Amino acid sequence: MRPFVYQRASDAPSAIQNLATATAANNVLTEASAQPLAGGTTLIDLMKLDVMRPKAVVDINPLAASWSNVSLDDDNLRLGALARMSDVAANPEIQQHYPVIADTLKLAASPQLRNMASLGGNVLQRTRCSYFRDVSYHNCNKRNPGSGCAALEGFNRSHAVLGTSEQCIATYPGDFAQALMALDATVEITGRSGVRKIRFSDLHKRPGESPQAETTLSPGELISAFLIPGPWPRSVYLKVRDRQSYEFALASAAVALDLQDEVMRDARIALGGVAAVPWRAREAEAILKGQKFDDALIDRAADAAFADARPHRHNVFKVALGKRVISRALHQAATMEI
Amino acid sequence: MSITAPEPKANMGQPIPRYDAAAKVTGKAQYAADVPLVNPAYACLVTSSIAKGRIDGFDMTAAKQVRGVIDIVTHENAEQLKEAKLFSNGGYAGTTIQPLKSADVAHTGQIVAVVVAETFEAAQQAAYAMKVNYTAAMPSATFDSAGTTSAPAKGQLAQFKEDPKVGDFAKAFNDAEIKVSAAYETPPQHHNPMELFATSCVWLGDSLTIYEPSQYVYGLKNGVAEQLGIDADKVRVINAYVGGAFGSKGSMTPRTAIIASIARRLGRPVKLVATRAQGFTIATFRAETRHEIQIGARRDGHLTALRHESWEVSSRPDPYAVGGTKTTTRLYACPNIESRVSIVRADRNTPGFMRSPPEVPYMFALESAMDELAVALNMDPVELRRVNDTAKEPISGKPYTSRSLMACYDQGARAFEWEKRSPQPKSMTEGDWLIGYGCATSCYPTQMAPAAARVRLQRDGRVRVEIAGQEIGNGAYTVIGQAAAEKLGVPVEKVSVFIGDSDLPPAPVAGGSNSTASTCSTVIKVCEQVRQKLFEALTSNESLTNEAKGTVGMGQTPSTPSASNDRPLDLERAFDALGVSVVEEYGEWKPEGAPMDSFQAMYKGQVRMVGGSEMKDKIAYAFGAEFVEVRVNKWTHEIRVPRLVGAFAAGHIMNPRTARSQLMGGLIWGMSSALHEATELDERYARYVNDNLADYLVPVNADVSDVDVILVAEQDDHINPAGVKGIGELGNVGTNAAVCNAIFHATGQRLRKLPVRLEKLEI
Incomplete structure (x- = not known):
């Protein structure tokens, strides 16, 4: 790890001020010279690997008093960005009314990490691409813009098949984000000029020509909360991985259904482990919406979700697996006892 | 469960x-890297990002500017250490690829520089700041890669003695009623013990103490002495506990002599804890293998023909192979058997033992x-x-x-x-x-190998056992204590066991699953020497009846009587008869069939495994x-x-x-x-x-x-x-x-x- 200045924020304005001042010169937020520290489970890890080299780390944990509340009223869920993953996963109301949220949190990482990690930090978790995480590879467009992508022709079993570009095929690694995608969550962002709200689906940027730019956050902006309409009692998260716990998804699906008399009045599908960013399978949803729950229809929807998939040498299997995961998750949701 | x-x-x-x-x-429990040192300098390794080629030079400007940096050691200024011979060919080392010797790079992750600083953080920061310029060549990675070479293991590697063969496989397979032919493949694997590859070296005058997790303190002591060109008696290796090894800490890695040399040059202790990623390339691993098996059988299931041919990957200079056909050709009854093992050389670090290699x-x-x-x-x-x-x-x-x-x-x-x-x-x-x-x-x-032990018995029944075995999680302390307690007829709580120190009597590598058999057999033998001494004292005391000599107990009866002096002894009378309060015996044991030079080799840290x-x-x-x-x-x-x-x-x-x-x-x-x-x-x-x-x-x-x-x-x-x-x-x-x-x-x-x-x- 390289030396850095540690600043402990006393309140939101001072944290934002510190972050904004230090990062003003840098328009790529993830490489900004000042980084907020919440649970630290990604940031500290990447600093140890020399991937992230902030000059200053602003500890925002003192804001937890106001930014870690969880409240459910008028069918809307508000999750403070500094709430810990384990606390939210264990919340009985969330388990009952938004099981997909509790599932995505419970199936992520390990208990130790979930006890530390904040929700806001979790959605900003950076990719697990081995070539990104090892600085001895020069060719990583995310780390060294314009240097190429070692994963394209390298070992790319865990890489994405959706939403990638010729510049980057790294997978977005998170689980919780898929629940937020599926449920049309809103992100509350606090910055110098106050609070703004955006759709969660507008938070992450596809790699395109600039994989180094991962989000639409501006310097000095912090996620302060997530707002999720609902409830979605008929919702599940299915995560398929190489071992049963403490492992990232090979393919996963967050699914929510509004099912009445076997008709899907609404169907929501978001995919993890297969895409460059949190991924909503809108084409699949369109096929299902208003239709009767039916195996052939579900197969058609799953096919549609992966119609634009672009696999590489070692991740061809993710297309077939991803489709099966959609199908199984929909079946699980449809047969839930609620 | x-x-x-x-x-x-x-x-x-x-x-x-x-x-x-x-x-x-x-x-x-204090592991090697936990041992506190006085005024240590901290080392960090810089490893190569290419697998084959040459180092053209270094840009150290930024690294040298890091406050606290003491020294940066590369092949341009490192002490030229003596060569290390491969463990499997009768030496101490897991590889003959010696880093910091020349500008050549033989595998990815090879040590190309060592940064030494006042703090771990400064050493790491400077290591990050090091720029190494290479001329890279196209490496051969594994089976089927262009540029690999393949040759039979037999004749290249002392450890690999034969391609077992009996009868006429070709005819029997041709005539077989039922046939199976198939090819199998296993991947490279790394041991990944929890405890990282750490080394601390401390010089006191011309004596060197090394704190390092090792499965073989005696081998490491002798190997490092050879590389440094000093008397092995001047080197001591200490590790009370090893936090997992699985074969990775059985043979010497190049890092130890390098750190010892730097500590000598700086005149202060140097401590290294290599990173998890570096552990993949600065030590050994289990190489990928390929196999072709043909089995012929009668309809009633009896094997009539078996052929097992295998290929293993090794590094360019080292002919390492595990050669498992010595087991697979002997497992089942079969009159016609053929086998062959070949080694395929690629641009990789040298593989080595990994649990059940x-x-x-x-x-x-x-x-x-x-x-x-x-x-x-x-x-x-x-x-x-x-x-x-x-x-x-x-x-x-x-x-x-x-x-x-x-x-x-x-x-x-x-x-x-x-x-x-x-x-x-x-x-x-x-x-x-x-x-x-x-x-x-x-x-x-x-498998068994020669070992030596020292056992001290006190009048109050307390026992001290010394043997340079290793606690790698195998329970060595426990079973050695049990062996002594059983033999001497004392409660196990009275036995103190000292292992993991090369100043103790030599024991073999804790590998090949020989440790318990070798150390316990040796401790049993030395305990018998102790008993013999006490028994002789008692039997020479003519005032005692035979009954008193033989049956007045000093605790429980040994559970495995095998020698004539296995009856319970009266400890206090025996010590009275001897006129002393402590009996201490040193003894050596070697398994049946061990070669003539077994004991001499043992003191040189070379294993003569039998079995x-x-x-x-x-x-x-x-x-x-x-x-x-x-x-x-x-x-x-x-x-x-x-x-x-x-x-x-x-x-x-x-x-x-x-x-x-x-x-x-x-x-x-x-x-x-x-x-x-x-x-x-x-x-x-x-x-x-x-x-x-x-x-x-x-x-x-x-x-x-x-x-x-x-x-x-x-x-x-x-x-x-x-x-x-x-x-x-x-x-x-x-x-x-x-x-x-x-x-x-x-x-x-x-x-x-x-x-x-x-x-x-x-x-």
């Missing part, structure tokens, strides 16, 4: 708790092929093993000293409820899950039978292992509690070897991609629900005084085959290439 210690059966010791358990779980890959091939044969014969796989069980190995007809393979199968099958298996693949299901049962044979050679298939008139192996239940999700193809059952027979079990833990860990490792562990190569660069514990998968608790270990009683009086067969490497042999055999039973699909990943299933 029961968590209580197993009850001892016939020929088993007491299941006492581990001697070091409380120290370990409370964090009191020959048996894990080679038994995967044989035990998978045996299952394929059982399918071809429409025969129960357990019965196929029974039909081909043998009391004599088929290559030269030597008898097994003991062999309880079928007792293991029978007891294991009963516990597993194997009879509930319906033989047809895909015939057992539950909901979305296809269920499969598989089994395989486990075996490991029984397995390499004894003159007999062959000694421990055996086991392993049963696995897998469940394969028919939609997602996820593979689950709800049950593992292993039954093992290994002569005298010193301690059923520690034995069960060893075997349980082995079974889980074996499963991991099939389903999880594989080091992925980026063949373009000959680099390891998943060189960290997040991406190099090992099982978590959720991956295996129920592990049942059955200790099968066995007595073997033809191996060593302790009657012990090693078990450290028994549990994880064959498990990989049992898993794949179970997957075949569940799905009808045969997987011949490890690791199994869900995308390989096409159901």
Whole structure:
């Protein structure tokens, strides 16, 4: 790890001020010279690997008093960005009314990490691409813009098949984000000029020509909360991985259904482990919406979700697996006892 | 799964708790890197990002500007150390590739510079700031890569003695009623012990003390002395505990002499803790292997022909091979056998021992092929093993000293409820899950090596045992203490055990599962010397009756009487007769058949291992039978292992509690070897991609629900005084085959290439 200045924020304005001042010169937020520290489970890890080299780390944990509340009223869920993953996963109301949220949190990482990690930090978790995480590879467009992508022709079993570009095929690694995608969550962002709200689906940027730019956050902006309409009692998260716990998804699906008399009045599908960013399978949803729950229809929807998939040498299997995961998750949701 | 210690059966010791358990779980146990040093400098390694080529130069400007940097050592300014010879060719080292010797790069992750600083943080920061300029050449990564070369192992490697052969394989296979031919493959794997590769070197005058996790303190001491060109008596290696090793800490790595040399040059202690990723390339690993197996059999299951040909990857300069055909050609009765092992050289670091080095890959091939044969014969796989069980190995007809393979199968099958298996693949299901049962044979050679020990007995019954063995998690402290307590007839609480220090009497490498057999046999012998001394004192005292001499107890009666002086002694009378308060004996022990130079070699840190298939008139192996239940999700193809059952027979079990833990860990490792562990190569660069514990998968608790270990009683009086067969490497042999055999039973699909990943299933 390289030396850095540690600043402990006393309140939101001072944290934002510190972050904004230090990062003003840098328009790529993830490489900004000042980084907020919440649970630290990604940031500290990447600093140890020399991937992230902030000059200053602003500890925002003192804001937890106001930014870690969880409240459910008028069918809307508000999750403070500094709430810990384990606390939210264990919340009985969330388990009952938004099981997909509790599932995505419970199936992520390990208990130790979930006890530390904040929700806001979790959605900003950076990719697990081995070539990104090892600085001895020069060719990583995310780390060294314009240097190429070692994963394209390298070992790319865990890489994405959706939403990638010729510049980057790294997978977005998170689980919780898929629940937020599926449920049309809103992100509350606090910055110098106050609070703004955006759709969660507008938070992450596809790699395109600039994989180094991962989000639409501006310097000095912090996620302060997530707002999720609902409830979605008929919702599940299915995560398929190489071992049963403490492992990232090979393919996963967050699914929510509004099912009445076997008709899907609404169907929501978001995919993890297969895409460059949190991924909503809108084409699949369109096929299902208003239709009767039916195996052939579900197969058609799953096919549609992966119609634009672009696999590489070692991740061809993710297309077939991803489709099966959609199908199984929909079946699980449809047969839930609620 | 029961968590209580197993009850001892016939020929088993007491299941006492581990001697070091409380120290370990409370964090009191001091590992090498925990030892506090006075005014240390901290070293960080810079390793190469290319696998083949030359270093053109370094840009150290930024690194040198880091405050606290003391020295940056490269091939341009390093002390030229003496060459290190390969362990498997009679030397001490795991590789002959010596970094910091020239500008040449022989593999990825080779040490190219060492940064030394006042703090760990400064050393690391400067290491990050180092720029190394290379001229890279195209490396050959693995099998089938352009530029690799292949040659028979025989003749290249002292450790590999023969390609076993008997009868006329070609004719017998041609004539066989039933034939199986198949090719198998195992991946590279890394040991990944929890404890990283750490080294601290402290000079006091011309004496060097090294704190380093090692499976062989005596080998390391002598190896480092040779490289530094100093007297081995001036080098001391200390490690009270080793935080996992699995073979990776058995032979010397280049780092130790390098750090010692830097500490000498700086005139202050230097401490290195290499990173997890560096551990993948600065030490050894299990190389990838390929196998072709042909089996011919009669319709009744009897083998008539067996051929096992294998290829293993090694580095350019070093002809390392594990060569498991010495085991696989001797396991089952068969009159016509042929085998061959070849070494394929690539631009990689030199591979080395990893838990059950020959048996894990080679038994995967044989035990998978045996299952394929059982399918071809429409025969129960357990019965196929029974039909081909043998009391004599088929290559030269030597008898097994003991062999309880079928007792293991029978007891294991009963516990597993194997009879509930319906033989047809895909015939057992539950909901979305296809269920499969598989089994395989486990075996490991029984090996011993010379050792020495010092035992001190006090009048109050307290005992001090000194032997330079190693506690690598194997329970060495515990069983050595038990051996002494039993022999001297004192409670085990009165015995203090000192190991992990090369100033103690020499013991062999804690590898090849020889440790318990060698150290306990030696301690038993030296305890006998102590008893002899006391007994002589008593018997020369004519005022005592014979009854008093022989039967007045000093505690419990030794449980394994074997020498004439094994009767209980009256300690106080014996010490009175001697006129002293302490008796101390030093003794050496070597196994039957050990070469003439065994003891001289022992003091030089060279092992003369005896046993397995390499004894003159007999062959000694421990055996086991392993049963696995897998469940394969028919939609997602996820593979689950709800049950593992292993039954093992290994002569005298010193301690059923520690034995069960060893075997349980082995079974889980074996499963991991099939389903999880594989080091992925980026063949373009000959680099390891998943060189960290997040991406190099090992099982978590959720991956295996129920592990049942059955200790099968066995007595073997033809191996060593302790009657012990090693078990450290028994549990994880064959498990990989049992898993794949179970997957075949569940799905009808045969997987011949490890690791199994869900995308390989096409159901």
